[in-house]
Amino acid sequence: AQSVSQHNHHVILSEAASLELGCNYSYGGTVNLFWYVQYPGQHLQLLLKYFSGDPLVKGIKGFEAEFIKSKFSFNLRKPSVQWSDTAEYFCAVTRANDYKLSFGAGTTVTVRA
Amino acid sequence: NAGVTQTPKFQVLKTGQSMTLQCAQDMNHNSMYWYRQDPGMGLRLIYYSASEGTTDKGEVPNGYNVSRLNKREFSLRLESAAPSQTSVYFCASSEKVRGEQFFGPGTRLTVL
Numbered sequence: 001a002q003s004v005s006q007h008n009h010h011v012i013l014s015e016a017a018s019l020e021l022g023c024n025y026s027y028g029g030t031v032n033l034f035w036y037v038q039y040p041g042q043h044l045q046l047l048l049k050y051f052s053g054d055p056l057v058k059g060i061k062g063f064e065a066e067f068i069k070s071k072f073s074f075n076l077r078k079p080s081v082q083w084s085d086t087a088e089y090f091c092a093v094t095r096a097n098d099y100k101l102s103f104g105a106g107t108t109v110t111v112r113a
Numbered sequence: 114n115a116g117v118t119q120t121p122k123f124q125v126l127k128t129g130q131s132m133t134l135q136c137a138q139d140m141n142h143n144s145m146y147w148y149r150q151d152p153g154m155g156l157r158l159i160y161y162s163a164s165e166g167t168t169d170k171g172e173v174p175n176g177y178n179v180s181r182l183n184k185r186e187f188s189l190r191l192e193s194a195a196p197s198q199t200s201v202y203f204c205a206s207s208e209k210v211r212g213e214q215f216f217g218p219g220t221r222l223t224v225l
Contacts, residue, residue, distance in 0.1 A: 004155075006155075009153070034213070036216075043203065044156075044205075044216040046214075049213060090156065099144055099146075099161055100158055100171060101146075101156075101214060102158075103148075103155035103156040104155050105155045106153075
């Protein structure tokens, strides 16, 4: 079974700071990659996804992620965070043509006003 | 469209009791999933149903059973609840392989 590692458990930032969350996976074949966000008290929502093509993917709310195949990484970035970005962020990976998503443990992001 | 709905939202059980968590989707998706979310462990797949009439085990199936009642509904049953099953349970659905999964609001279950 593949594993997904998120390097930071909890990140605390001030508004307007830049955010980067790390994600690495262990599977060596073709993968599909996702970042989900869970705002307090809400269910998971998709931020962005990568299937193929341009390795720099843009998602909602100003988030982007870069797939670096040689590093088995799919890091999430946002140049300037807002208080409303306070949430838990999950990286998820599935093999091409597989139904099953493997999730990382999640990173809690707290943005201070 | 309601998307993915789950009932109940909260439940408290005693050890040994049984219950069924209900999930329905109105997006005409083929695939449905049950996950549990525990602190520091992300989401772990319990069971999934690739299409109506099929179910398969995920990463942590022990202590659970599922039924894909029809294309819309996918239920999760705990036959004899244990404190280790205290968790938040999420149902999800996707249109097809590789597709984005859409999640329900979750059920917070406590087993005493």
